[in-house]
Amino acid sequence: MKKGRRLFGYTAIALGAISSVVFISPIFPIGFQAFLLAALFFGAAYWALARPTLPGILNRIAPRLQEPPPPVDPMLPVRILRLARENHGTLTVSEVAIELEVPVSEAEAGLRACVRSSSAVEDFDVRRGFALYRFPEFIERTGPQQESEEEDSEQ
Structure with a gap:
């Protein structure tokens, strides 16, 4: 100086x-x-x-x-989508880590990749205190729309 x-x-x-x-x-x-x-x-x-x-x-x-997110296996979001279909459209980070046998950091990065691609919506369960990831296309529909679809299938 x-x-x-x-x-x-x-x-x-x-x-x-x-x-x-x-x-x-x-x-x-x-x-x-x-x-x-x-x-x-x-x-x-x-x-x-x-x-x-x-x-x-x-x-x-x-x-x-600003640590970069861990590298995600390119097929991990696809595996997460399959798991979401099996679990009726709602997943947590720990469920993904256990079911897919991946580290928690990779499970979270994979779920965030699904959110970025608009396949999932991040939510927070206030009662239990943790993050949920909802996959709208796999959530079972209830209400008048489902009833009209059931009537169409019966005819």
């Missing part, structure tokens, strides 16, 4: 500290203006001293914050 930028940063910190004392002190009647001036000086000090290192810090932290 250049000496000039460092000197400017430390000077801005000193002026910000003085402005903070003026803000706190009851002797000076310019409290709010001193507060704004202190904020301005501290911001300038941050710009001068910490700004060059901030992108490096964020680049090191960012990969941890």
